[in-house]
Amino acid sequence: MILDKEAEIQRKLKIEPIEGSYNSYAVHEKEKRDWSGNIYLACVAAILAIAFFT
Known part of the structure; x- marks a missing residue:
């Protein structure tokens, strides 16, 4: 959750008996x-x- 906005994340599930x-x-x-x-x-x-080598 960033700045009170939910991001929908699709999850990949592997279901095994x-x-x-x-x-x-x-x-x-x-x-x-x-x-x-x-x-x-x-x-x-x-x-x-960059700051170090200049």
Whole structure:
């Protein structure tokens, strides 16, 4: 939730029956990786490198 706005995220679920049980399932969730933190870190590192070498 950013600035009081909800973002709809579609989740990919993989549902598998558990062997040896009745009506029991294992749910595995696959999410897309959030790259925003890494991009921010790379930009800060680039700015610091430019400031250091100039």
